[in-house]
Amino acid sequence: MAQLPAQLHQIENKSRRERIIELLREAIVSGELKPGEALIETEIAAQLGVSRAPLREALQSLSREGLVEALPYRGTIVRNLSxxxxxxxxxxxxxxxxxxxxxxxxxxxxxxxxxxxxxxxxxxxxxxxxxxxxxxxxxxxxxxxxxxxxxxxxxxxxxxxxxxxxxxxxxxxxxxxxxxxxxxxxxxxxxxxxxxxxxxxxxxxxxxxxxxxxxxxxxxxxxxxxxxxxxx
Amino acid sequence: MAQLPAQLHQIENKSRRERIIELLREAIVSGELKPGEALIETEIAAQLGVSRAPLREALQSLSREGLVEALPYRGTIVRNLSxxxxxxxxxxxxxxxxxxxxxxxxxxxxxxxxxxxxxxxxxxxxxxxxxxxxxxxxxxxxxxxxxxxxxxxxxxxxxxxxxxxxxxxxxxxxxxxxxxxxxxxxxxxxxxxxxxxxxxxxxxxxxxxxxxxxxxxxxxxxxxxxxxxxxx
DNA sequence: CGTCAGTCGATTGTCGACAATCGACAGCAG
DNA sequence: CTGCTGTCGATTGTCGACAATCGACTGACG
The missing domain is CATH 1.20.120.530 (GntR ligand-binding domain-like)
Structure with missing residues (x-):
């Protein structure tokens, strides 16, 4: 097992879902996406060039984390902070x-x-x-x-x-x-x-x-x- | 707005995802599904009579809750407890x-x-x-x-x-x-x-x-x- | 003028099919 | 026998299309 040149980095091999999570999470905590703002699945999916499936799973995660609020059949919004x-x-x-x-x-x-x-x-x-x-x-x-x-x-x-x-x-x-x-x-x-x-x-x-x-x-x-x- | 007979219950109107979450969660915390046990999407989906989409979202939630462990491309298992x-x-x-x-x-x-x-x-x-x-x-x-x-x-x-x-x-x-x-x-x-x-x-x-x-x-x-x- | 049933567009929820990735195993070279 | 490489089946990850639900709007009716 020859040790390769040390400057080789581990290549990123994350699922779309994970990358979407990180991206949206960063957008929310950085204030880029403001509380109350609607996250429309079709829009975001198109914008990111992915289908709705991984996007939905990402929103699901963010919802569990409490960063967004999912209202059944009515959409997902960035959670308001009182x-x-x-x-x-x-x-x-x-x-x-x-x-x-x-x-x-x-x-x-x-x-x-x-x-x-x-x-x-x-x-x-x-x-x-x-x-x-x-x-x-x-x-x-x-x-x-x-x-x-x-x-x-x-x-x-x-x-x-x-x-x-x-x-x-x-x-x-x-x-x-x-x-x-x-x-x-x-x-x-x-x-x-x-x-x-x-x-x-x-x-x-x-x-x-x-x-x-x-x-x-x-x-x-x-x-x-x-x-x-x-x-x- | 006539008050209907009081013995009417609110009808359950939850998404498949939510019901799957509750079902699996109960199975796990009751010990019916044991730590280490593999949760194969195709199997469970067929068993419950739903497609994999809502099931995956449910597993996603349980993973966030720490009840199951999702290994990328290798499946989901009930989390072990040391x-x-x-x-x-x-x-x-x-x-x-x-x-x-x-x-x-x-x-x-x-x-x-x-x-x-x-x-x-x-x-x-x-x-x-x-x-x-x-x-x-x-x-x-x-x-x-x-x-x-x-x-x-x-x-x-x-x-x-x-x-x-x-x-x-x-x-x-x-x-x-x-x-x-x-x-x-x-x-x-x-x-x-x-x-x-x-x-x-x-x-x-x-x-x-x-x-x-x-x-x-x-x-x-x-x-x-x-x-x-x-x-x- | 206010109220309520009906309709409509927008959006989410669900489905079945296809693509990508993994571990295991077989086969070959040394 | 040992170690590497390619292939295979099983399973997850992703996609596009269809169904269900919601709020807003419309318009008839009192």
Whole structure:
């Protein structure tokens, strides 16, 4: 089994369905497709050059993930986000991340802490360049890592959904320019608490960190659509 | 709009897909379809008298729920459950129910407590008749209610997945006959703690309640298949 | 003018047939 | 006997056409 030139990449061999899922998912969480927007199967299928079968299966998946809402015989729309949804999202997010954090401290691997510090360094670096995009990416990396390092697969599954919706919310809000370096430095006490295995303090800090982010967004949120209750 | 005779039921008007989902889901969580078993599209479609299109969409959903595993071009099998899966399942379950419990206490509605007591009464009643099935149903009702009463939709979504897998695990284990009335009475201190708004105590009791149930099952679990790691 | 049955276009739900991919096995070379 | 290569059956992935359902519109009727 001769080892071929190392620069050969694995070729992409995903089904149409999977690629459609990723494509639509990215369009939704990036805000390109806005809440309430109708996803008409015939249209999208034609646009992507595929038949409706794999497209329907993709929409089915997105529906399970909660990114879209499928109304029987009436179509599929990008799910609306009410202020209550935002609050639920962030409270649930705090729950999941707290759990991950407890497990990480329980494991107590110094390499984990080092990895988290790595994300902080990248975040701070980006903040100094005032590169908001990079700051957000590092921030996401940090929080994703928190879940990943917990080693809890069920948690990771659940996190995916939550994480996607958080990205969507962040893409949709009016971006208020806070002091980016300040945002980055917010993560340091949390990492320190983890390093010191201080569960209570780490949990408290993380909870505040997430809650304040959630409140900030919830406050400026205007219920565009009527997710479940109406204003008739 | 004349009110028709009250004994008229809403007629079932679900798509084939939905009915297939429910049917297969029930077959899996009841243990009728065993972990590792292959679900061949052509076979099942013929057996149910439907085409493969709605069946595939149903399998897609079950795959998202984690009840089955879809291997590209190689078929779909009922997901295997390792001992590690059981432990993850119960630790996550404890997390979700604790969260629900905190919210219920925060809401502080006496009607909620009354409802929970209702489930306990039914459970105790069934236990005295030594009706294991009814005890399990009431137990499930109690824990489902806990989630429901929290009023947190995202939590409810997440719970569905967890709840289904718990049912599956309970259906698959060798049923050890414990003292049913003892099982029922385990719930009383939790309800009392909720009634007294004692978060810490309620949470501690609930956590123990779930952990002991999980440990009991995990101990007697024999890793049938090799979910992710192998014994070659 | 308001109400209600009937009709219509748009869209989703379902079907049967065809194409693509996989693992297993047979056959050949060394 | 060992290892590689090509073929085959089984199964999934995809397609285009048809059926079912919905909301909006129309128009008659009180």
């Amino acid at each position: 202020r209550a949804d935002i609050e639920e999202l962030y409270s649930f997010r705090a729950l999941l991340e707290s759990f991950a954090l407890r497990r990480i401290i329980e494991i107590g691997d110094p390499a984990h802490v080092a990895l988290l510090r790595g994300y902080f360094d990248a975040m701070l670096d980006a903040a100094k360049r005032d590169d908001m995009r990079a700051v957000n990416d590092s921030d996401r990396g940090f929080h994703d890592a928190l879940i990943e390092l917990s080693g809890h697969r069920l948690l990771q599954e659940s996190w995916q959904t939550v994480s996607l919706r958080v990205r969507q919310v962040m893409a949709l809000r009016n971006r208020r320019n806070r002091d980016l370096t300040k945002v980055a430095y917010n993560h340091i006490p949390i990492i320190d608490a983890i390093a010191e295995s201080d569960v209570a303090r780490a949990e408290k800090l993380l909870h505040e960190h997430i809650a304040s982010a959630g409140d900030l967004i919830a406050e400026m949120w205007e219920d565009g659509g009527t997710p479940n209750g109406a204003t008739p | 001992r590690a899966d059981i432990e993850e399942l119960y630790s996550f379950r404890a997390l979700l129910e604790s969260f629900a419990l905190r919210r219920i206490i925060e809401i502080g509605d006496p009607a909620h407590v009354a409802l929970l007591r209702g489930y306990f009464d039914a459970m105790l009643d069934a236990a005295k008749r030594d009706d294991m099935r009814a005890v399990n149903d009431s137990d499930r009702g109690f824990h489902d209610a806990l989630i429901e009463l929290s009023g947190h939709r995202l939590l409810q979504e997440s719970w569905q997945t967890v709840s289904l897998r718990v049912r599956q695990v309970m259906a698959l284990r060798n049923r050890r006959n414990r003292d049913l009335t003892k099982v029922a009475y385990n719930h009383i201190p939790i309800i009392d703690a909720i009634a007294e708004s004692d978060v810490a105590r309620a949470e501690k009791l609930l956590h123990e309640h779930i952990a002991s149930a999980g440990d009991l099952i995990a101990e007697m679990w024999e890793d049938g298949g090799t979910p992710n790691g192998a014994t070659p």
